[in-house]
Amino acid sequence: MSSELTAxxxxxxxxxxxxxxxxxxxxxxxxGKGTLINRVLEQVPNLAYSVSYTTRNPRPGEAEGRExxxxxxxxxxxxIEQNEFLEWACVHGKLYGTALNQVTKQIGEGRDIILEVDVxxxxxxxxxxxxxxxxxxxxxxxxxxxxxLIDRGTDSTEELDLRxxxxxxxxxxxxxxxxxxxxxxxxxxxxxxxxIIIAERSRLxxxxxxxxxxxxxxxxxx
Numbered sequence: 001m002s003s004e005l006t007a008x009x010x011x012x013x014x015x016x017x018x019x020x021x022x023x024x025x026x027x028x029x030x031x032g033k034g035t036l037i038n039r040v041l042e043q044v045p046n047l048a049y050s051v052s053y054t055t056r057n058p059r060p061g062e063a064e065g066r067e068x069x070x071x072x073x074x075x076x077x078x079x080i081e082q083n084e085f086l087e088w089a090c091v092h093g094k095l096y097g098t099a100l101n102q103v104t105k106q107i108g109e110g111r112d113i114i115l116e117v118d119v120x121x122x123x124x125x126x127x128x129x130x131x132x133x134x135x136x137x138x139x140x141x142x143x144x145x146x147x148x149l150i151d152r153g154t155d156s157t158e159e160l161d162l163r164x165x166x167x168x169x170x171x172x173x174x175x176x177x178x179x180x181x182x183x184x185x186x187x188x189x190x191x192x193x194x195x196i197i198i199a200e201r202s203r204l205x206x207x208x209x210x211x212x213x214x215x216x217x218x219x220x221x222x
Contacts, residue, residue: 018206020107022129023114023197026122027137028167029092030149032183034067036137037116039190044197050103050115053079056094059154087117087124092162096121112201119173126176133200135193136177140184142167 027033041049053069055076064070071079076095079085086104088097098115106113117125125132139145145167149160174180179196183189204211 018110018209020109020111020113021197021200021206022103022107022125022132023112023200024122024125024132024134025114025116025137025193026119026134026177027183028119028139028145028170029163030145030152030167031137031139032148032186032189033116033137035186036181036183036190036193037114039186040114040194040197043190043194046112047197048106048111048113050098050113052116053085053088053097053099054094056096086128087121089118089120089124091118091120092159092166098125112197114197119170123173123176133179133196134177135179135181135196136174137189137193138171138174138180138182140182144184 025033025037037049041047051065051067051069053071053076055071055073056068058064058068058070062068073095076088076097079097079099080088084099084101085097086100088095090096096118098117098121103113103115115125119136122134122136126134139148142164146164149155149163155163181189181192181196200206
């Protein structure tokens with residue numbers, strides 16, 4: 001089974017002369033990264049979402065192949081044995097992973113991808129793809145994080161306690177990321193995440209050949 005990438009607004013990435021950008025977005029559970037990513041996908045064209053694999057059960061409203069590909073543990077472990085993951089990790093007792101083939105294929109074709117992973121997964125991706133742009137979503141306080149998890153209503157008491165215990169450790173990794181977005185207001189934070197993506201696309205190094213051609217045509221028109 002291979003991963004799938006769903007493009008925002010049904011559009012594929014633009015044809016361009018440089019590889020696509022991999023945006024890695026991470027936070028503790030309940031940090032709000034999924035909400036921000038969904039908002040950005042609605043606003044930013046030519047941005048694809050990489051659907052990960054997991055052994056956890058679907059939450060209410062989640063669909064196979066949209067939020068995740070849901071596998072049992074033996075199937076997930078077979079993918080590990082066959083080296084099909086770019087990264088994988090055990091988080092709160094469940095396995096999560098990102099398929100390697102689709103990420104590398106889409107980046108090679110010049111498409112930008114946004115990847116939603118935990119901090120363990122983000123560390124693995126940074127080692128394998130150093131040029132990836134990593135973004136940490138920081139909840140404004142422990143109490144806000146706790147309330148978001150409670151309001152989500154998808155965790156048992158034991159799972160909630162585990163997520164709250166591990167969150168402070170996960171927060172310590174913030175300094176390893178390229179950007180930090182404080183998610184105190186979803187609208188503002190999503191706008192900041194969107195601005196990061198647009199700014200990274202505008203780097204001269206990512207569009208040098210196209211810019212050179214435009215400048216040469218401009219000068220030659222004198």
